[in-house]
Amino acid sequence: MASIIFSLLSGSVDITVAQLAESLFSSEPSLNSQVLQEIRVPRTMAAFVTGGLLALSGAIMQVLLRNPLADPYILGISGGAAVGALSAILIGATGFWLSNAAFAGALFSIFLVFGIANKFGNWSVTRLLLTGVVVSAGWGAVINILLTTSSTNNVQSMLFWLMGDLSQSSVNSAHYLLLLAGLVGGIVVSRSLNVLIRGELLAVSLGVNVQSLRLLLFFSASVFTATAVTIAGSVGFVGLIIPHMLRLLGARDHRLLIPSCVLLGGSFLVLADSLARTLIAPQQLPVGVVTAVIGVPVFILILRSTIRK
């Protein structure tokens, strides 16, 4: 909440708290209310939704793959989205088409990974992980080809997209609904997640339908990631660090972890984006850089303090 207010207040037009309340809730048009409603509110909400989706997806992937290094991008979803987006930039598409290309790339990558992992009968988590990592590496190569063969102008926007950038972002009601559905669905399966993270055999013996739960987790986390990447490009660190941070702070129970991830992930990205557009204003930093600059030291601090205990 505080980060949302901070985000609304900061920017190239100075707005005070009093003005904020006045502009948001009065109907009279003014410069402030215009800045708020047309630029800052949409951008802040986009940051919140993206951060929430990424943290949620990261938490799910860590349970699904039972691997602490798992993040929303580990299965190559962001790579597919990046190739889609970069190709769109290459042919000069913007806005709507850029988003659609990214989303299409992400979906293609999801089905490619699942198709290969599933090809030879029953799919296992190990095969899924290996396939994802290999496909990711493949996308990485394509991204490098696109970067090295494009004009300087395009490369600038490509790099911004790759590092995560909210300047062109907006969210609509479908995005809010998806985040809400993820939150509710995540809470519904949270008890099963608590069991699954302890191992497949144990989960089976305690009555969790592991195969169908994993399918559900894979596809929902993939769609959350694809959507987040479509909104803001591949913003790093949120999906990896937020769930870990919360677990280290004691929220290991998914009934608590899932909602906390949505809140903290969202707030963290809002804060990071506010800094991204104010630190060296009027220039803007890619928000992915800021998430790393804040995320890495904070994470190391928490890690150190919990080890000492």
Place this chain on the structure above:
Amino acid sequence: MANLNIESLNLQIENKILCRDLNVQIGENQRWGLLGKNGAGKTTLLHALIGRRRADHGNIQLDGRSVYDLKQRELASKVGILFQQGIEALPATVFETVMLGRHPHTQSLLWDDQKDIEIAEGALAAFDLEQLKERSVDTLSGGELQRLALAMLLAQTPQLFLLDEPSNHLDVAFQVKLLTVLTAEVAETSASLIMATHDINLAFRFCENIILLLEGGESLVGRSVDVLTEENLSQAYGCPIKSVSSGEHRLFYPA
């Protein structure tokens, strides 16, 4: 109550036949020992009983219904298994872990039922773990982890207990304690128990019935006093085994 009916069961792994035409009827308040040498198929048979592995032939019925027809959650509320691997040492508290045993019975989506908490606490106390309630699982010793796994199984309140090497990592005192606790629980709830073990003496002491897996898929099923003889055991393990008797007790040792 639980009635398990194993009917002309065949199990094989790759080309190795583990059991052929196995017939066992297990009624309530019965304790069965499952013996056989390494790789004889003890674990495979236990896994078949929870539907993890399909039988190549035959039927496994729990209270008259095939275990393959039961929903996973329903099966888990009736049959509990202690895996040989025990539980993994992850960062979670002992109490959080033992509460997982209540998973098949939980109704509420979010909140823990008082009854579930009481059962879990009782299970911890049964294995002398109440002092460790708030400890993180990754700080426990091997024996403590094994007791925690047993407490989790007890909290699951199954009607059929399946135990794969339950005495792993346990000192002599806890081996006896574990079987005393489980024997009391089985008697109290009219449950039944199957325990796969390498400890012939423990099996003889606590199980009145035995399934002894032999080479080539053959098996001997019957009362412990009848099945656990020098001759049968020597054949099963492929090494001479002797016994000494003192009253009702019988002690086995490799000659």
